[in-house]
Amino acid sequence: MMKKTALFFFFIVTLFFPASLMAEYASMTDIKAAYIFNFIRYTSWPEVDEKEAVFHLCVHKNSDIRQSLKLLENKIVKNQSITIVSVENPGEELSLCEVLVLPELKEEELKTFISAAKSSKILTVSDSEGYAGLGVMINLVVRDNKVKFEVNLDEIEDSELKISSNLLKLATIIQSNKR
Secondary structure, three states: OHHHHHHHHHHHHHHHOOHHHHOOOOOHHHHHHHHHHHHHHOEEOOOOOOOOOEEEEEEEOOOOOHHHHHHHOOOEEOOEEEEEEEEOOOOOOOOOOOEEEEOOOOHHHHHHHHHHHHHOOOEEEEOOOOOOOOOOOEEEEEEOOEEEEEEEHHHHHHHOOEEOHHHHOOOEEEOOOOO
C-alpha cells in the first residue's frame, strides 16, 4: 500500500512541478516511465487472462524511455509482474504486448506499428510531437517544463480499451488526423 501511495504522489507531483525542479530527483525519462506505469494502472483491457502472471510492456529498441522503463521490470501491476520486451520492427510478434512504447519513427513504419497494435488491442504510447494525431493512443509531451499527456480518444474507443475517466480529466484530448 505504501508503494502505491508513493507512486500516486509521484504521479501527481509530476503534473504540477516544473521538470527543471524534478530534474535533481529524477530524469525526464524516469518521469515519463512513471506516467506509463500509471497509464497501465488506469487502463482496462478486454478479455484479460487473469491467470496470466506476466504483463508485457513492449518498447521499441530506439526509444529514449527504454532504460527508465527497465526500472519497472518485475513491479506488480494488475496482479501481474511487468516484463519489458524490446521490439525492433512491426513484423515481430506483438500479440503478447499489452503496451507498446514507440519513439519517433518514419511515418510509414509508425502506421505499420499502430495497425499491428490496434488489431491486438495494445495500448500505444509515445513521446513524439504530433503522434497522438497520427494514431498513437497516448502521447507524452513537455509543455512549460512540465510533462503532460495527450489522449487520442478515437483510437482508444476503436481498440476496446477503457481508460479511467480520472485519467482522462488530466489529459488533452486529441482527434486523429484524417488524411
